[in-house]
Amino acid sequence: MIVFHYDKTFEGLLTAIFDAYNRNTFPAKLLATDEIEPLFVEENHTVITDTEKSSRVWKGLEKRTMPVTRSMLSYVWLSEIQGCDEMIFRYIRKVLDSKTSIEMNFADEDLLQVRNIAQKVNRERLRLIQFVRFQKTADNIFFAPVSPDYNALPLAISHFTDRFAEQKWIIYDTKRNYGYFYNLKDVIEITLNDMNLFPEGKINEALLAPNEKIFQKMWKAYFKSMAIKERINPKLHRQNLPRKYWKYLTEKQ
Secondary structure: OEEEEEOOOHHHHHHHHHHHHHHOOOOOEEEEOOOOOOOOOOEEEEOOOOHHHHHHHHHHHHHHOOHHHHHHHHHHHHHOOOOHHHHHHHHHHHHHHOOOOOOOOOOOHHHHHHHHHHHHHHHHHHHHHHHOOOEEEOOOOEEEEEOOOOOOHHHHHHHHHHHOOOOOEEEEEOOOOEEEEEOOOOEEEEOOOOHHHOHHHOOOHHHEOOOHHHHHHHHHHHHHHHOOHHHOOHHHHHHHOOHHHHHHOHHHO
């Protein structure tokens, strides 16, 4: 068994593919740099992430695949599903080794899995766009905590930059402890040290703007007034609005 160790970044994965072709040895297992190797390893190789190498692999993909395919690979990476890196490795290898396009060959298990996982991550991206609720803080920054199943926040940020370009905001992934701050000019990735700022999906009331609670109360009243009691369908409601998002929605508090 041949094992490659790398730093578990997407650029590192692309570098691993470059090294595999350069060495003409292809790993059966991809492990983190400090991850313990399984038994019966015949050869191991430590991949040193190199942006030039990763760029060459990506340019090779650009020549052989459609943009939607490359997007799917990025989505699969952000899924964080165990073994997704090995799946991407196999997929790219099949693309590079084939003389014809394989992008529509969904009889191939890897291609089918890549498409299915990418669709799941895309649904998570759309739900972030739909269900993010901002709360105005005392320092005039709109804050929204989220905790998506997949690491879909980077895929949704461009929407919020376009939609809320005239206000400062932070969208923070509490599950992965990172987020993005928009300062009216740039989007900056940030990490907060105090995770107690947003207990149970809502920002600490002591940090809210004085009129934020009033607006939340008005929004709840509007939401309630728009509901048609005779048409309430709890099953359909949970299908369209999964419970895992309720703790972030002002109208569900």
